[in-house]
Amino acid sequence: MNLLRNPEDARDVYQEAFLRAYRHLHVFRFDCSFHTWIYRITTNLCLDQLRRRKVRKEESSSVDTEDDPQDRSRQIAEQSADGNPMRKLFGKELRDRLQQTLAGLTPRERAVFELRHYEGMRLKEIGDVLGTTEEAAKNCLFRVTRKMRAALGDFV
Numbered sequence: 001m002n003l004l005r006n007p008e009d010a011r012d013v014y015q016e017a018f019l020r021a022y023r024h025l026h027v028f029r030f031d032c033s034f035h036t037w038i039y040r041i042t043t044n045l046c047l048d049q050l051r052r053r054k055v056r057k058e059e060s061s062s063v064d065t066e067d068d069p070q071d072r073s074r075q076i077a078e079q080s081a082d083g084n085p086m087r088k089l090f091g092k093e094l095r096d097r098l099q100q101t102l103a104g105l106t107p108r109e110r111a112v113f114e115l116r117h118y119e120g121m122r123l124k125e126i127g128d129v130l131g132t133t134e135e136a137a138k139n140c141l142f143r144v145t146r147k148m149r150a151a152l153g154d155f156v
Helices: 007-023 034-055 085-103 107-117 123-130 134-155
Strands: none
Touching: 007 034, 034 107, 034 123, 085 134, 107 123, 107 134, 123 134
């Protein structure tokens, strides 16, 4: 859901991922964990969906993140934000800027960022999921972190 930002597309990818895993279970090599393998299938399907969406000129930001139950930035608990209007305003501005910055990343950059920071995966696992090396995942995360710092610099 975080990558696709569309509940219907996310459900389709979810179903397709498990169907593909079931159909190709006989070719599963035990070089990696099943978790990594299914994550890789799902991530590849998400990236394919985003590429198709781009070709069709579909706007990926059409989902309103204000009411999005999967929006990870809303899961961060703000203590006593309601009692402090300045803090509430600051939180909203930060959330909006974060969403803008994430929307400006490539699908691969966003996947690396979200797998690392929202899912807590290690760089080796991220590399396995994306079908690349740990070093490539590390470099991508470095670039994304630099972009995030540049975009959010005045908030820190």
